[in-house]
Amino acid sequence: MPSHLFADRPAQPPEPGSVDALISQTRRLRGDVDAVRRDTVVDDDDAQGRWQRALCDLAVHHLDDLREHLGQLKEGLPPVPEAMVFPQAAPEAAPEAQTRVGSAEWNLLTDEVSWSDELFQIFGRSPEAGALPLDELGSTLFSEDQPLLTAWVTACLVDGRPIDGEFRIVRADGRVRTLHMRGEPVLDSDGCAASMWAVLRDVSELRRSQRAVRESRDSLQRQREIAQTEHRLAVELQEAVLPPWRGSLRFPHSDAGSLDVAAHYLPSATSALIGGDWYDALELPDGSSMLTVGDLTGHGVTATSGMAMMLGALRGMAMAGIAPGPLMGWLNQLLETSVQPALGSAVCCSYDPARRVLTWAQAGHPAPLLFRRGSGRALAPPEGILLGATSGASYGQAEERLEVGDLLVLHTDGLTPRSIEFSRADGTERLLALAPRLSAARSAQDCVRLVVEEFGEAEREDDACVLVARVGG
Numbered sequence: 001m002p003s004h005l006f007a008d009r010p011a012q013p014p015e016p017g018s019v020d021a022l023i024s025q026t027r028r029l030r031g032d033v034d035a036v037r038r039d040t041v042v043d044d045d046d047a048q049g050r051w052q053r054a055l056c057d058l059a060v061h062h063l064d065d066l067r068e069h070l071g072q073l074k075e076g077l078p079p080v081p082e083a084m085v086f087p088q089a090a091p092e093a094a095p096e097a098q099t100r101v102g103s104a105e106w107n108l109l110t111d112e113v114s115w116s117d118e119l120f121q122i123f124g125r126s127p128e129a130g131a132l133p134l135d136e137l138g139s140t141l142f143s144e145d146q147p148l149l150t151a152w153v154t155a156c157l158v159d160g161r162p163i164d165g166e167f168r169i170v171r172a173d174g175r176v177r178t179l180h181m182r183g184e185p186v187l188d189s190d191g192c193a194a195s196m197w198a199v200l201r202d203v204s205e206l207r208r209s210q211r212a213v214r215e216s217r218d219s220l221q222r223q224r225e226i227a228q229t230e231h232r233l234a235v236e237l238q239e240a241v242l243p244p245w246r247g248s249l250r251f252p253h254s255d256a257g258s259l260d261v262a263a264h265y266l267p268s269a270t271s272a273l274i275g276g277d278w279y280d281a282l283e284l285p286d287g288s289s290m291l292t293v294g295d296l297t298g299h300g301v302t303a304t305s306g307m308a309m310m311l312g313a314l315r316g317m318a319m320a321g322i323a324p325g326p327l328m329g330w331l332n333q334l335l336e337t338s339v340q341p342a343l344g345s346a347v348c349c350s351y352d353p354a355r356r357v358l359t360w361a362q363a364g365h366p367a368p369l370l371f372r373r374g375s376g377r378a379l380a381p382p383e384g385i386l387l388g389a390t391s392g393a394s395y396g397q398a399e400e401r402l403e404v405g406d407l408l409v410l411h412t413d414g415l416t417p418r419s420i421e422f423s424r425a426d427g428t429e430r431l432l433a434l435a436p437r438l439s440a441a442r443s444a445q446d447c448v449r450l451v452v453e454e455f456g457e458a459e460r461e462d463d464a465c466v467l468v469a470r471v472g473g
Contacts (some may be wrong), residue, residue: 019074023067030063058209065100100202105186106134107195108157122179122202124171134196140169142176156185157193166203178204234274234304238265241308243280248445250472251283257353257404259289262444263467264452266415276303276344277412278311279465282318287353290318293410293465294346294365306342310335310387314348324348324361328384328395332363335388344387347410351402356471358400358408363387369431370400371407376435378428406471407438407447414464415455430454444468 037056102119106112115131123140125132132139134153138146145167155161163183170176183198242265249261263279276296283289292314296306313334317327327348335344345365351358360368360379364386367378382396402408409431416427434450441447447468455464 019070023070023074026063026067026070030060030067033059033063058206058213061206061209068100101199102201103197103199104131105195105197109194119200122177122200123169124173124175140171142168142170152181152183153196156183156196160185160187160193163198176204177202178207230300231274234299234301237301237304237308238274241304241311242278248443249281251281251289252287252353257356258472259291259351259353260444260470260472261289261291261467262448263465264448266452266456266464266466268414268461268463273299273461273463274304275299275414275463276307276310276342277414277463277465278307279410279412279467280311280315281467281469282315284318284321284350286321289351289353290315291349291351291408291410291467291469292318292346293412293467294344294363295412295414295465296344297342302340303342306335306338306340306344309338310344310346314346318348318350323397324350324359325382325395325397328361328363328387329393332387332389332393332395333391336391338388342388345413346387349408349410351469356402356404358402359397360400361395361397363395364389366411366413366428369409369428370402371409371435371438372403372405374436374439376409376432376438378432402471404471404473405439407444408469408471409438409447409451410467410469411451412465414462415451415466444470 033056037060040052040056100118100122102122103116104119105114107114111133113131113133115127117127120127120131123132138149141149148165149167152163152165156163163181166178166180168176168178180201180203181198183196185193186195186197188194243263247262250258251261252258259281261281263281265277265279267273268275276298277294279293281289281291292311294307294310294314296303296310298306310331313331314327317330322330328346331344331346335342345363347360347362347365347368349358349360349368358368360382361384362381363384365384367381369376369378379400380398382398384395385393411431416430431451431454434454437450438447441450447470448466451466451468455466
């Protein structure tokens with residue numbers, strides 16, 4: 001029943017053809033959005049997926065609501081006045097919930113109450129039971145919402161203020177619904193309220209969808225903040241653990257056969273994945289040098305903290321004079337008993353400058369590359385499986401006599417990305433192909449720059465380390 005206040009505003013009926021076209025467009029758009037919603041795969045841990053799915057649900061509700069109103073226009077029903085426009089809502093619910101808009105008028109002079117059939121459905125009340133008088137309407141509301149309705153109705157009838165608000169009702173069947181009410185007083189010739197007219201809309205599903213969008217968005221934001229915090233901690237831990245030196249190192253400083261050493265860390269292509277890669281070079285008390293690179297599985301704080309544990313243990317055992325093979329065995333035992341189980345690969349080298357002999361061991365890791373007089377080759381690896389793969393594993397050692405000018409390149413797996421098209425062997429071949437340029441480089445630092453130029457722009461899914469050592473005269 002339209003309000004008397006709008007009786008002087010004749011509605012202009014739309015052209016039937018234009019309404020049909022809008023209905024068809026809405027139906028097609030609804031189908032497209034629904035297809036996107038069905039294709040959105042949501043995991044329990046995927047906050048962004050849940051947020052996207054909630055937005056799709058909300059969009060479907062809006063489109064269903066738009067199609068319903070266009071259908072009412074096509075059937076010639078009186079449109080809701082311009083001043084009574086409501087938020088959109090359109091759930092796919094039970095049949096009685098499909099009707100979401102109803103109207104009512106309470107005559108204050110005759111105590112007559114007129115409800116539309118739709119409003120009876122919204123309240124879950126049979127027409128035989130009759131419409132609720134204005135003073136009994138509050139009995140269906142939540143107790144905390146009743147004062148709100150009383151204040152709105154009083155302000156409407158006494159001060160002529162329009163009603164615009166939401167409240168919750170409990171239907172006779174026990175279902176809770178959220179209604180949005182817009183109402184105005186109907187004035188008599190003396191300017192006094194003679195009746196009150198209102199439109200009530202069931203916005204329960206709309207609010208549910210909006211709440212789902214808000215909660216999933218908040219969850220996604222929390223996950224992003226947590227990820228940013230973990231990333232920052234991982235970066236800070238990595239910077240604290242990896243060697244602080246930049247540029248080239250030279251040790252031992254006085255003896256012949258000293259090493260010129262340089263290294264570099266390459267982040268992953270996304271720069272968001274901080275892994276457990278490490279590199280290090282130490283001059284040991286007996287005059288020899290230790291070179292190592294390695295990698296732990298995983299990313300984030302867990303991986304970097306594990307890397308810190310492994311690198312600390314490796315440094316301590318190397319300083320204590322433990323040879324590379326037994327050292328790998330102890331690292332394997334350490335990783336096996338760690339609170340945070342993981343797998344790791346590593347290579348550890350001990351270089352004796354007096355004899356120019358390299359003694360090395362590996363655990364499931366790419367072998368060092370030896371470049372000599374413009375050509376290169378991978379050293380034959382001794383026995384050694386991944387760290388943490390099995391208990392009691394033994395690790396062999398190999399020796400290689402080096403010459404003045406020889407160049408060693410140690411790197412982690414992520415330097416040469418593997419895919420269906422490219423294997424680890426392909427990456428090794430790319431490194432070996434740099435032999436003429438590496439041999440012509442003046443320092444270990446220049447060699448590192450060449451490697452970074454070659455592999456630095458690769459779309460790596462993991463971070464990587466490279467260490468270069470040149471034998472001096």
